[in-house]
Amino acid sequence: MxxxxxxxxxxxxxxxxxxxxDFRCQCGGAFDxxxxxxxxxxxxxxxxxxxxxxYRESIPILHDENIVSLHEGFTPLLPFSYGEFKKILLxxxxxxPTGSYKDRGSSILISKLKELGVTSCIADSSGNAGxxxxxxxxxxxxxxxxxxxxxxxEGKLVQIRAYGAQLVRVPGTRADTAEAVQxxxxxxxxxxxxxxxxxxxxxxxxxxxxxxxxxxxVPDAVLCPTGYSGxxxxxxxxxxxxxxxxxxxxxxxxxxxxxxxxxPIYQAFSRKAGEVAEVPSRTTLAEGIACVHPVRGxxxxxxxxxxxxxxxxxxxxxxxxxxxxxxxxxxxxxxxSAVVVRAIDRLQQKALLDGQESIVLILTGIGLKAxxxxxxxxxxxxx
Ligand SMILES: [Zn+2]
Numbered sequence: 001m002x003x004x005x006x007x008x009x010x011x012x013x014x015x016x017x018x019x020x021x022d023f024r025c026q027c028g029g030a031f032d033x034x035x036x037x038x039x040x041x042x043x044x045x046x047x048x049x050x051x052x053x054x055y056r057e058s059i060p061i062l063h064d065e066n067i068v069s070l071h072e073g074f075t076p077l078l079p080f081s082y083g084e085f086k087k088i089l090l091x092x093x094x095x096x097p098t099g100s101y102k103d104r105g106s107s108i109l110i111s112k113l114k115e116l117g118v119t120s121c122i123a124d125s126s127g128n129a130g131x132x133x134x135x136x137x138x139x140x141x142x143x144x145x146x147x148x149x150x151x152x153x154e155g156k157l158v159q160i161r162a163y164g165a166q167l168v169r170v171p172g173t174r175a176d177t178a179e180a181v182q183x184x185x186x187x188x189x190x191x192x193x194x195x196x197x198x199x200x201x202x203x204x205x206x207x208x209x210x211x212x213x214x215x216x217x218v219p220d221a222v223l224c225p226t227g228y229s230g231x232x233x234x235x236x237x238x239x240x241x242x243x244x245x246x247x248x249x250x251x252x253x254x255x256x257x258x259x260x261x262x263x264p265i266y267q268a269f270s271r272k273a274g275e276v277a278e279v280p281s282r283t284t285l286a287e288g289i290a291c292v293h294p295v296r297g298x299x300x301x302x303x304x305x306x307x308x309x310x311x312x313x314x315x316x317x318x319x320x321x322x323x324x325x326x327x328x329x330x331x332x333x334x335x336x337s338a339v340v341v342r343a344i345d346r347l348q349q350k351a352l353l354d355g356q357e358s359i360v361l362i363l364t365g366i367g368l369k370a371x372x373x374x375x376x377x378x379x380x381x382x383x
């Protein structure tokens with residue numbers, strides 16, 4: 001397995017060894033992981049642990065002793081009725097160990113760092129990935145420094161510090177934070193959840209779980225919050241792998257939801273562009289997807305084409321309406337996750353979804369991380 005595993009550039013195909021300290025190709029392209037996993041044995045999964053590691057054959061870690069895990073994954077798939085839609089399932093990924101889906105990626109990425117003998121790393125994040133990478137670094141005994149935009153929710157910043165990571169708060173936008181970390185990345189291993197393919201290799205397990213929890217069937221569509229598109233691409237990779245191994249026969253329509261305030265992918269898709277152009281930075285309640293320029297824009301648009309998927313936006317008002325809809329039925333997520341709810345109405349109005357379809361909504365982060373923001377919305381009403 002080791003011999004065959006390489007990074008290759010998604011733009012120019014140039015190859016790099018796994019222990020490269022470049023986080024992207026010299027041409028600027030993002031790395032893909034050049035590796036074809038073995039199929040995992042569906043008939044004998046039952047006795048395996050209820051985490052992403054139950055799909056062990058599909059995870060690019062060579063030796064079990066390098067596994068860094070907090071039993072992430074295998075989150076519930078919960079029925080939810082909404083309007084005339086009767087077949088909606090919520091994937092409660094906010095129930096991962098650090099309160100967000102990022103733990104899937106962090107577990108595999110930090111395991112790989114351990115396997116490569118890396119002893120310290122840096123990462124940048126709007127909050128959730130930083131908390132997650134800090135937690136797994138702590139578990140692995142790897143030193144960790146996290147760069148966050150200064151505006152990040154206090155709940156996430158406290159969590160990052162609690163895990164023992166050094167925190168650097170960068171004034172300005174999310175893009176300013178990414179720039180600051182890239183300077184430091186010349187010296188220290190950059191454990192980037194947006195650039196590093198080992199992170200994506202963990203996110204694809206979400207697709208495996210959805211299929212397994214549906215009796216190895218696929219839903220008609222999956223809606224996910226979309227910023228850098230880690231989930232969007234991860235879901236595609238996961239479903240594609242199952243198709244390749246003959247487990248399922250189609251990939252569901254993948255529908256990415258952005259906030260209207262920061263919606264570069266939606267805009268590119270709407271004008272049928274082949275690449276995603278940068279948009280101005282604006283504040284939004286959906287801070288976890290406030291990405292002005294995703295690093296794999298071309299790929300994201302290709303996936304939408306291939307899966308007959310699309311992108312949709314929701315306003316700030318719709319984000320809070322969706323959030324309330326969930327909260328009033330016992331589901332407490334951060335505003336970023338709530339973008340998927342009202343998007344259903346918009347898609348239905350455009351005849352891009354209908355009530356007969358089976359739909360999975362991905363809920364990415366727990367509400368407890370966004371207490372300051374959310375307190376402004378609940379206090380007035382309940383007193
Ligand atoms: Zn290249």
